[in-house]
Amino acid sequence: MSHVYSADLALNIKNLTAGYPDNVVLKDVSWQVKKGTLAAIIGPNGGGKSTLLKTAVGLLPPFEYKIMELLGHPPRTGRKQVAYLPQQEEVDWNFPITVLDVVLQGRLVRQGLWGRYSKEDYDSSHEALAFFGLERYKHTQVGSLSGGQRQRVFLARALVQEADLILLDEPSTGLDAKAQHELADLFLTLSQGGKTIVAATHDLNCLTECFDHVLALDGRVLVEGKPDEVLTEANMVKLFARHFPKVGSRGEVMLHEH
């Protein structure tokens, strides 16, 4: 099969079916994200937000697809320029590791099997720490930082890795309103610097202000486009309707799940 690699796309997925051995989560999903875009994936729990991110970076094997490309490359080679930030609760925050050591890992993942840190690696890590205002925490254990600071440590690592595509799973979970706005500002700065950001989120608050592309996902692609085109009442009802509790005629609460 011959692929047409499009250099302008950070993410290019065509006819993807994916999920877990006994649970097909995504059916026939196609999605293209242009480089430098701030894109959000929204949808109900179980709608496949995480599955899409994990399949895109090779953490889950796809069942079927016509095209899967990262930054115009097949996943195997494209992954070197991809950073994936897992959900907060998937990280062991008790792990005894300092902020600087986490950020330096951006170079380690590029080195692979062999290599030592050079002076340039340290310089670039300190630069990234300074960019995110984390320099005075460099010798602090990463888990003792606040939620917003932890996100910035991982973003700093993505910069040091020279990742051009940054995927985040529920980045705003556990952040207060101020930290969420700071994160949104950082996304904007990063995308202006040429980075592509793709975030799975259930937080619909700042979507219209922060993102320039939204994918509404519930197993299949419901709709995609600019936030104001996607975030219509009709679309949101379709997307979330079966997950809203409804009160029946006798006052009983009914959950529409299947």
Place this chain on the structure above:
Amino acid sequence: MSIELILEPFQYGFMVRAFVGTGLVSIIAAAVGTFVVLKGLAFMGDAISHTAFTGIALALILGISVYVGALFFAVLTALGVVFLTRISKVNNDTALAILFTGIFALGIVLLSGTPGFSGDLNSLLLGSVMAIQAKELMLVASVALVLGVVMALFFRRFVLVSFDPVGAEAAGFPVAFFQGMLLIIIAVAIVVSIQAVGVVLVVALLITPAATASLITKRLKILVLLSSAFGLLSSFLGLYISYFYSWSDSCLSSHSLIWAYLGNPETARGID
């Protein structure tokens, strides 16, 4: 206590060998044990030590090197656990515990049922470092050296795959390779420790120093060094007491470790 008393054990060749052997084994087990504790793999350590015993039993009966038998079973167990928990969806401590104690029991049956080997049973279960020969000591020393070098060379990579395997794998880092290597290192460390402390107590040597050290520091390099120091100190203490009172040296070593853990003020405060 006079200086003569402190030096007394060292006039005997077997005691010198015992101190060197115990020292090497406890340092390496404690250093490797840091990753066992950080990754919550205590259960894996337990499983490996139990099946390694059966590997030794089979090797004795077949007349091949006990290290080969132990290592074969240890590595097989490590990879087996990974397979069971990752590939298939058996994530069931109960089933695995039954399997490993079953294999362990089989080893005991084999050894006690074969004429001429029941004497080895006790030393395998509880260790026999005072009986260690110069040739075995050389082997332990070489293995300790190799493990130390590999740990030092790939330390940061082991940290990466322990701390954030998901992010590393997403970026194309060979996570499975380094996780597998780490498990093999753990298996090898357990196998060389069995001679010194026996099957039953090897997990104490592996886990307790690192668990104690992790209560004191949140810096990884200091954690490894401190863990090794605790391992060394407590095993020397155990050997000393056992020399003067002829109690079981391995039990004394693990006891001093466990008291160091329990006696730590942080443990009393119930920090995770």
